[in-house]
C-alpha cells in the first residue's frame with residue numbers, strides 16, 4: 359500500500375551531463391538534449407547497492423529536474439511500490455511491540471487498516487521557530503505533493519488562539535517556491551484548512567488528552583501516525599514529552615518526536631536529557647534535529663566523496679594539509695541574547711553544526727546509506743578525535759562599532775544579556791583526529807556572529823606539489839599555488855576547486871582558476887530549506903540526518919572539558935568590532951599549525 363499519494367514524488371537517478379567515456383559504456387545509454395550528452399544508466403541494478411538503498415527509501419522528489427543547460431534528470435527506475443510509512447511492527451512507540459510502560463495500549467476503535475494518517479503537532483506553535491521555519495516547511499512539502507494523503511497539522515501552545523487565528527498567523531509566513539507559483543493561493547488555502555490549534559499547558563495531561571480527542575476526530579478511525587515537533591525551550595521538553603506520550607500518543611501507529619537543540623549544555627546535562635527522554639521514548643522515536651544536516655550542500659558532501667573516484671583517493675593526510683569549517687553571520691544576537699548567553703558560540707554552532715559536518719567529511723566509507731551505518735561511522739570518527747585543548751581555542755566577543763554614521767551595538771548592549779557577560783560570540787579552534795587517515799591534519803573551525811559577512815563553507819587545502827616544476831612561474835608564495843576545494847554551503851551554494859593553469863599566450867605565466875559547480879547557474883530549481891528535508895525524513899522514518907544519542911555523547915565529550923575550563927577560568931574574550939573579520943587571535947591559532955584561513959584573500 360502506498361501511503362504517499364502523489365505520483366510525482368519520486369527519487370532521482372544519478373545522471374550526468376557530458377561524458378567522453380559514456381559512449382563506450384555498455385551499461386548506459388546516451389542521448390543528446392540541447393546539445394548536451396546525457397549519460398543514463400539503463401537499470402538501477404547497475405548502481406552500487408548503497409545508492410539504491412537511499413533511492414528506495416525516499417518517496418518524495420519531483421520526477422523531472424531541469425538543469426540550466428537543458429539537461430534533464432529523470433528517475434532512474436520507476437518507483438513501483440512507494441515505501442509505506444513505517445508501520446507498527448517497526449517498533450516505533452508501537453504499543454504492540456515492546457511498549458514502554460508509559461504508552462497506551464492499542465486503541466480499541468475500529469481501524470481501517472488500508473488507510474493511515476499522519477498528524478503533526480507543532481508544540482510551541484506560537485513561537486519564532488514555528489512561524490519562521492516549521493509551518494513554511496510543511497507548506498512547501500504540501501505544495502510539492504510530499505505530504506501523505508491524510509494528514510492534519512495541529513499547533514499547540516499556551517497562548518489562546520482559535521483555528522482561524524492560527525491560520526492567519528501562519529498565512530503571513532507562507533511563500534511559494536520561486537520557480538512554481540502556479541495555484542499558490544489555492545494551495546495555501548487548502549493547506550491552511552488542514553491546520554488547527556489547541557491551547558494548553560505543556561505539563562498538563564488533561565490538555566494533551568483534549569488534543570488527543572481532537573486528533574482522533576481528524577484521523578477518522580484510520581491508522582494514526584503521530585509526529586510531535588518540540589519547538590519549545592529545553593526546560594519544558596520533558597514535561598511535553600511525558601504528556602504527549604501518556605496522553606496523546608497513537609495506540610495503533612507510530613509516534614515520533616522531533617527535538618530541537620540545545621541538547622543540554624555539556625556531557626552531564628545532555629546525558630540527563632537523553633535519560634529523561636528515554637523514560638518515555640525509544641531511541642528510534644527521537645529525532646534530534648541539527649538543521650545543518652538538512653542543507654543541500656551538506657547532503658552533497660557524501661555524494662561528492664563516495665560517488666567520484668577522483669576525490670576519495672585524495673581524502674587523507676597524504677594529500678590534505680588542513681580542513682577548515684567556517685561559519686559567519688553579519689548580525690548579532692539581537693533579541694536572542696537571553697538564550698545565547700547561556701550557551702555561547704561554541705555550543706551554538708561548533709559542537710553541533712560544524713562538528714556534524716566534520717564527522718561527515720572525515721568518516722570512513724559506510725557499509726551502506728542506511729541511517730545506522732552512516733551514524734556508526736560518524737560516531738567512530740568522533741570518538742577518534744582528541745578532546746579540544748584550551749590552547750587550541752581562541753574566543754571573542756563583539757563590541758560596538760560605528761560605520762557610515764550608524765552605530766552597531768555591542769553584544770552586552772543587548773538588554774537580554776547580563777552586564778559584563780564573557781560569553782563568546784566568536785571562536786576559532788583546532789581539532790585533531792587520531793586515526794590512520796587523519797593523523798596530524800588540523801581541522802580548523804571558526805564561527806562568529808556580527809562579522810563582516812554571512813556564510814558557511816568547508817575549505818580543503820591540499821599539500822604542495824612535490825618538486826614543482828613551475829615554482830618559478832608561481833612566485834614565492836607556494837601556498838597560493840596549492841589546490842583548494844571549497845564547498846560553499848550558503849549563501850549562493852557552490853562547489854569549486856582551485857587549480858593552477860597557464861595564462862594563454864606565448865609566455866609561461868601561471869594563473870589560479872576555479873572549476874566551479876555553481877548551483878544557481880547549473881540548476882533552475884530552488885534549493886529546499888533544510889527543515890523541509892528534515893520534516894519529510896521524520897515523516898518517512900528516515901533517521902540518517904538525525905543525531906543518535908551516542909553521537910551526541912561523543913560530540914559533547916570533545917567540547918565539555920574546554921567549555922568548563924573557559925568558564926571556570928573566566929577567560930576574557932578578545933573584543934572585535936561589530937562587522938569586522940573577527941579577532942586576530944584566530945590567525946595566530948591557524949599560524950601555529952602552519953595554516954592560513956582560506957576565506958581571507960581577495961580571490962576566495
Ligand SMILES: NC(=O)C1=CN([C@@H]2O[C@H](COP(=O)(O)OP(=O)(O)OC[C@H]3O[C@@H](n4cnc5c(N)ncnc54)[C@H](OP(=O)(O)O)[C@@H]3O)[C@@H](O)[C@H]2O)C=CC1
Nearest residue numbers: 482484485486487488515516517589590591592618619620
Ligand atoms: N528560533 C530559532 O531560530 C531557533 C530555535 N531553536 C530551538 O527551537 C526551540 C523553539 O525556538 P523558538 O521558537 O525560538 O522559541 P520561543 O522562545 O519562541 O518559544 C516557543 C514557544 O514556547 C513557549 N514558551 C516560551 N518560553 C516559555 C517558558 N519559559 N515556559 C513555557 N513556555 C514557554 C511560548 O509559547 P506559549 O507562551 O504560547 O506557550 C513560545 O511561543 C528552542 O528549543 C530553540 O532553542 C533552534 C534553532 C534555531
Ligand SMILES: O=C1O[C@H](COP(=O)(O)O)[C@@H](O)[C@H](O)[C@H]1O
Nearest residue numbers: 619649650687706707711814848
Ligand atoms: O542553530 C542556529 O543556527 C542559526 C544559523 O542557521 P542558518 O541556517 O540561518 O545558517 C544561528 O543563527 C543560531 O544562532 C543557531 O542557534
